[in-house]
Amino acid sequence: MAPRFQPLDPGLAPASFAASFHRFRRILDLNNAVIETIAELERALAGEYVFDRKFLRESVDRLNELLREVIFSLNALADNRYLDLYNRYEEIAGRLTILAAGFGGPYDHSLVLPYDLVDGDLNELVGSKNATLGEIRNHLGLAAPNGFAVTRVAYQQFMEGNDLFVQIDAVLAGANGNRERADRIALLFDQARFPEPLVETLARELEALLEHCGGPVDLAVRSSGVGEDDGPRSFAGQFHSVLGVRPEIQAVLAAYRQVVASRFSAAALEYMGKTALSRDLPMAVAVQEMIPARTSGILYSRDPERPDSGLMLISAVRGLAEELVAGRVAADRYTVNRLHPFDLVESAILPEPPSSGPEQNALRILPSGLRRGSAMLLPEMLKRLAETALLLEKTLGGPQDLEWAIGRQLVILQSRPLVLPRLPPPPPAEITSELAAAKPLLQGKGEAAQLGIAAGNVYHVDDDTDPDLFPVGGIAVARFPSPQLSPIVLRAAAIITDVGGPTGHLATIAREYRTPALFGTGEATAVLTEGAEVTVDVENKRIYPGILAGLVRLQAAQASEAEPYLRSAEVQALRRLLRWVAPITLVDPGAADFTPAGCRTFHDILRFSHEKAVDALIHLHASPQGSKGVRSRPLRVAVPIKLRVIDLGSGLSPAAAATTGVVTMDMVQSQPLVALLAGLQKETAWDREPAPLDFKDVLASMSRPLSMLTNAPAYVGENLAIIAERYCNLSLRLGYHFNVVDAYLSQEPDDNYIYFRFVGGFADKTKRARRVKFIAAVLAGLSFKVNSQGDLLVAKAKTLDAGRMVSILTMLGELIAFTRGLDVHMRDEAAVEHHFQKFLHKVRVLPVGDKE
Amino acid sequence: MQSCDQNQPCRLLVVDDESIVGKRLRQVFSKMGFEIETFVDGAPAMAAMIEKPFDVVVTDLKMADMDGMEVLRQVRLLYPTTRVIIITGYADEATAEKARQLGVFEFLAKPFRLDTLKDMVFRALEAKRQDDLQG
Numbered sequence: 001m002a003p004r005f006q007p008l009d010p011g012l013a014p015a016s017f018a019a020s021f022h023r024f025r026r027i028l029d030l031n032n033a034v035i036e037t038i039a040e041l042e043r044a045l046a047g048e049y050v051f052d053r054k055f056l057r058e059s060v061d062r063l064n065e066l067l068r069e070v071i072f073s074l075n076a077l078a079d080n081r082y083l084d085l086y087n088r089y090e091e092i093a094g095r096l097t098i099l100a101a102g103f104g105g106p107y108d109h110s111l112v113l114p115y116d117l118v119d120g121d122l123n124e125l126v127g128s129k130n131a132t133l134g135e136i137r138n139h140l141g142l143a144a145p146n147g148f149a150v151t152r153v154a155y156q157q158f159m160e161g162n163d164l165f166v167q168i169d170a171v172l173a174g175a176n177g178n179r180e181r182a183d184r185i186a187l188l189f190d191q192a193r194f195p196e197p198l199v200e201t202l203a204r205e206l207e208a209l210l211e212h213c214g215g216p217v218d219l220a221v222r223s224s225g226v227g228e229d230d231g232p233r234s235f236a237g238q239f240h241s242v243l244g245v246r247p248e249i250q251a252v253l254a255a256y257r258q259v260v261a262s263r264f265s266a267a268a269l270e271y272m273g274k275t276a277l278s279r280d281l282p283m284a285v286a287v288q289e290m291i292p293a294r295t296s297g298i299l300y301s302r303d304p305e306r307p308d309s310g311l312m313l314i315s316a317v318r319g320l321a322e323e324l325v326a327g328r329v330a331a332d333r334y335t336v337n338r339l340h341p342f343d344l345v346e347s348a349i350l351p352e353p354p355s356s357g358p359e360q361n362a363l364r365i366l367p368s369g370l371r372r373g374s375a376m377l378l379p380e381m382l383k384r385l386a387e388t389a390l391l392l393e394k395t396l397g398g399p400q401d402l403e404w405a406i407g408r409q410l411v412i413l414q415s416r417p418l419v420l421p422r423l424p425p426p427p428p429a430e431i432t433s434e435l436a437a438a439k440p441l442l443q444g445k446g447e448a449a450q451l452g453i454a455a456g457n458v459y460h461v462d463d464d465t466d467p468d469l470f471p472v473g474g475i476a477v478a479r480f481p482s483p484q485l486s487p488i489v490l491r492a493a494a495i496i497t498d499v500g501g502p503t504g505h506l507a508t509i510a511r512e513y514r515t516p517a518l519f520g521t522g523e524a525t526a527v528l529t530e531g532a533e534v535t536v537d538v539e540n541k542r543i544y545p546g547i548l549a550g551l552v553r554l555q556a557a558q559a560s561e562a563e564p565y566l567r568s569a570e571v572q573a574l575r576r577l578l579r580w581v582a583p584i585t586l587v588d589p590g591a592a593d594f595t596p597a598g599c600r601t602f603h604d605i606l607r608f609s610h611e612k613a614v615d616a617l618i619h620l621h622a623s624p625q626g627s628k629g630v631r632s633r634p635l636r637v638a639v640p641i642k643l644r645v646i647d648l649g650s651g652l653s654p655a656a657a658a659t660t661g662v663v664t665m666d667m668v669q670s671q672p673l674v675a676l677l678a679g680l681q682k683e684t685a686w687d688r689e690p691a692p693l694d695f696k697d698v699l700a701s702m703s704r705p706l707s708m709l710t711n712a713p714a715y716v717g718e719n720l721a722i723i724a725e726r727y728c729n730l731s732l733r734l735g736y737h738f739n740v741v742d743a744y745l746s747q748e749p750d751d752n753y754i755y756f757r758f759v760g761g762f763a764d765k766t767k768r769a770r771r772v773k774f775i776a777a778v779l780a781g782l783s784f785k786v787n788s789q790g791d792l793l794v795a796k797a798k799t800l801d802a803g804r805m806v807s808i809l810t811m812l813g814e815l816i817a818f819t820r821g822l823d824v825h826m827r828d829e830a831a832v833e834h835h836f837q838k839f840l841h842k843v844r845v846l847p848v849g850d851k852e
Numbered sequence: 853m854q855s856c857d858q859n860q861p862c863r864l865l866v867v868d869d870e871s872i873v874g875k876r877l878r879q880v881f882s883k884m885g886f887e888i889e890t891f892v893d894g895a896p897a898m899a900a901m902i903e904k905p906f907d908v909v910v911t912d913l914k915m916a917d918m919d920g921m922e923v924l925r926q927v928r929l930l931y932p933t934t935r936v937i938i939i940t941g942y943a944d945e946a947t948a949e950k951a952r953q954l955g956v957f958e959f960l961a962k963p964f965r966l967d968t969l970k971d972m973v974f975r976a977l978e979a980k981r982q983d984d985l986q987g
Binding site for chain 1: 880885962966
């Protein structure tokens with residue numbers, strides 16, 4: 001990494017400033033290198049690169065090195081105030097190293113894991129049922145029971161601690177018939193003892209679960225075999241579940257014993273066949289709260305007998321569905337269209353059961369106040385179930401067989417792959433001719449953010465679209481990949497945007513929800529018309545008109561082969577490690593958890609460090625040792641402001657170095673200071689003709705809630721500009737208010753930022769607050785993120801190209817001059833609006849609405 | 853876009869001992885109407901080649917049994933119009949020179965962009981078609 005700034009001239013700059021500035025610049029460089037590496041990993045996951053295991057190891061090594069140096073540099077800059085960052089760093093770096101080396105991760109030796117920590121990546125440890133429920137709860141935001149997984153490690157300890165594998169092998173080899181085998185194995189399980197560490201861990205976790213549930217609740221203990229739901233066979237119903245388990249450790253242990261023993265029941269032995277080994281299908285177990293269900297049932301997201309019919313099947317019973325699952329009771333049956341709006345195609349409603357108790361009778365009055373006919377599910381709930389099924393089908397990668405319950409809300413009890421007759425993929429020749437006949441609407445444009453193929457109707461969306469109104473299964477088309485679209489990405493079959501790339505926030509969301517996503521096509525909103533049927537192939541960056549059945553079938557066939565690429569160890573490792581690297585969870589610098597301990601990912605550490613580095617630099621000269629002994633020189637400006645400058649390097653021209661005393665404007669080389677002063681000195685700007693502009697966005701910003709902010713600044717110095725060629729820190733007292741502008745301006749948009757802080761004033765508190773409100777409104781229209789509280793305002797703008805930096809800095813200079821003494825005029829709220837308009841009309845404003 | 857006859861899918865052979873490469877390329881090229889076969893060893897790949905020739909071969913350079921140079925040599929010997937793209941971790945000038953003498957179409961360094969490979973494959977198909985027309 002070559003330094004992007006000139007070496008400092010020790011004759012001009014004081015050592016402490018120079019060194020600090022150097023460190024700050026180093027942090028910016030490191031910041032970029034980290035972002036680039038993250039972007040590379042994200043592009044690899046998005047499918048743009050073909051990569052291998054070596055690439056993962058090298059990327060993780062690089063990230064670990066870079067982050068360590070970021071933390072080192074920040075602490076050097078900020079008097080070791082953030083040494084705690086090393087703790088978080090070590091933890092995350094350790095996880096990454098393990099993941100990249102191909103090991104499972106930090107929980108590999110855990111006996112139990114609460115559902116809050118479980119997701120689909122832990123399949124091998126907690127079994128499919130637990131892993132899927134964790135994914136549903138923790139990543140998809142759907143309701144699922146509270147609970148914890150008893151892992152395969154616990155199972156192995158239990159089995160090996162009692163020498164059960166060896167003894168079972170002996171029984172399997174010796175006894176005659178599965179019935180006799182099962183009976184003898186059951187005896188072995190009856191005699192088995194629980195290892196003490198397992199009992200202790202389970203008891204602790206049980207206590208935590210009950211606390212989480214707000215008191216004792218009955219439990220369900222179910223099997224969650226590792227590999228139970230993979231492959232062509234489904235073990236549905238083969239293993240025992242124990243319901244209504246008392247919330248006590250002995251009861252849970254007894255249920256656990258029954259569940260793991262059912263792995264060797266006569267039926268299971270029969271089902272698994274003679275070739276199965278005793279160690280096959282390790283039994284992880286689920287311990288869950290029982291959901292008090294009013295109605296419950298099963299849903300097949302496709303009709304198993306007619307998978308291509310475009311229908312899904314739902315069955316429902318009163319109370320718990322266990323009997324239904326076991327096939328022992330009849331149920332209401334509904335056939336629903338798979339496409340929005342999920343119309344009911346057919347229903348078979350059972351007559352009222354003669355044995356209805358008083359409780360069920362009471363439920364026959366619907367929330368709508370109507371007495372129920374006989375159907376258990378209203379169209380609204382059928383639609384909700386259908387939507388949920390499609391979401392799960394998309395995110396879990398194939399048709400689902402799901403078990404649900406409705407108590408206070410819809411809860412997913414279980415979801416597993418629906419085993420369908422395997423369809424052969426369409427022959428290449430069929431695809432070739434299908435594609436030859438189709439003329440893509442869009443081709444070769446954009447970047448893949450998440451791979452996949454989807455077909456459906458186009459819906460144009462933006463930040464104002466109500467996600468609940470977006471039809472599940474539709475193709476979302478947007479101008480910008482705005483984070484506000486996240487809930488829509490969950491519902492959409494695919495998302496396509498004009499602007500953006502595979503490394504933004506929404507791209508991460510698309511990968512999380514496995515929504516095929518093609519970003520930055522430049523023209524999707526223009527080319528794809530509302531309501532049109534299209535087929536999207538993200539891999540090949542093509543969007544075809546109509547539904548290409550062959551392509552859709554090819555995708556389905558590949559998915560039914562368990563998607564060999566997406567399921568490969570390398571892709572899974574990359575997904576897992578990115579979860580510790582890419583997301584930013586620390587968003588608000590004013591929040592209480594904006595601390596080293598609050599950093600959950602590498603990106604958090606980076607974000608935190610950057611914020612604190614800017615902070616340290618801005619306040620450097622305010623510290624006691626700050627401006628002491630510094631060689632500052634007066635700068636002559638065209639307005640009555642007394643201003644001194646300190647040059648950190650190349651901020652002044654060589655001509656200035658040759659002289660002493662007053663510096664003139666023509667000697668200033670610092671680009672951000674030149675831009676700022678251009679605005680600040682522009683007295684005439686206030687007499688300009690009104691410009692015809694669209695102020696919609698600027699005005700809209702006034703209605704946004706302004707969040708709280710941190711302490712007031714501790715500055716006590718005079719007007720001072722600390723400058724370098726591309727840097728400027730200006731502290732300016734005008735009238736009775738105080739401004740700080742800190743800006744970096746280079747050709748690298750990612751490095752560029754403007755920080756603006758404004759506080760104080762002469763008039764009363766209310767009037768000062770009104771002035772801040774006015775400033776906030778203007779700044780929000782100039783790409784700033786604004787926080788204000790009372791008469792204090794902090795605004796930041798980032799990632800701007802050099803041209804925009806110059807114009808915004810100039811505007812900021814104009815604004816600073818304009819607001820001087822303005823608070824006195826802020827008699828009422830209308831004055832805010834009045835001056836806002838006055839400013840907009842009198843002073844040049846940049847085109848707004850460009851969110852890039 | 854691709855230069856195959858519309859009812860005659862192009863045939864692509866992928867040989868790489870890291871199976872993820874084959875998995876990924878299968879995912880992509882099958883959706884463009886290619887007939888694609890993938891192998892982690894050179895020998896069975898050559899057997900498949902002899903059974904039914906491919907238009908383009910993408911092979912890793914370093915592999916345990918038969919390396920990419922050998923795949924290249926055999927393919928060019930048996931089917932002079934088939935184009936061979938070699939994936940390699942680093943550029944070793946001696947190897948590159950030898951591969952050029954053997955008639956390699958292009959080199960590609962891992963990790964590579966899919967778009968780069970797609971572009972190479974299409975150019976390779978075009979080159980082969982020119983040969984076949986003149987042939």
